[in-house]
Amino acid sequence: MELATKAIELASKAANNNTVINVFLMSAFAGLTIRSWNQQTQIETLQSHKDALVKSNKSMRQTIWDWKQKLYADAEADKKPIVPLSKLKSIYGEAPAVPQSDGNTEKKDGKAPATKIMI
Numbered sequence: 001m002e003l004a005t006k007a008i009e010l011a012s013k014a015a016n017n018n019t020v021i022n023v024f025l026m027s028a029f030a031g032l033t034i035r036s037w038n039q040q041t042q043i044e045t046l047q048s049h050k051d052a053l054v055k056s057n058k059s060m061r062q063t064i065w066d067w068k069q070k071l072y073a074d075a076e077a078d079k080k081p082i083v084p085l086s087k088l089k090s091i092y093g094e095a096p097a098v099p100q101s102d103g104n105t106e107k108k109d110g111k112a113p114a115t116k117i118m119i
Contacts, residue, residue, distance in 0.1 A: 068092060 014020040075085040 071083075071088055072085060075081040075083060075088055
C-alpha cells in the first residue's frame with residue numbers, strides 16, 4: 001500500500017512540475033515532427049512516381065492510337081483484309097455493333113432486367 005501511495009505522490013509532483021510537462025510536450029512534438037517529415041518524403045516520392053506513370057501512360061496511349069490507325073489503313077488498303085474495317089470499328093467501339101439475336105423475338109417493354117444482389 002505504501003508503494004502505491006509513493007507512486008501516486010510522485011505522479012502528482014510530476015504533473016505539477018513544469019519541467020516534466022515541458023519535456024513530455026517537447027518529446028511529443030519531436031515525434032510528430034519526425035512522422036510529418038517521413039510522410040512528406042513519402043508524398044514526394046509518390047508524386048514523382050505518379051509523374052513517371054502519367055508520362056508512360058501518355059506514351060502507351062499514343063502507341064495504341066498509332067497501331068489502331070495503322071490497322072484501319074491496312075484494312076482499307078487490302079482487297080481482302082483478314083479483319084474487315086467494319087469489324088475493327090465495332091471492336092474499338094467506333095461503329096454501332098450488330099446486336100446479337102438470342103432467338104427470343106418477344107417484344108420487351110424497354111425496362112432493363114432486374115439485377116440480382118447476392119450477399
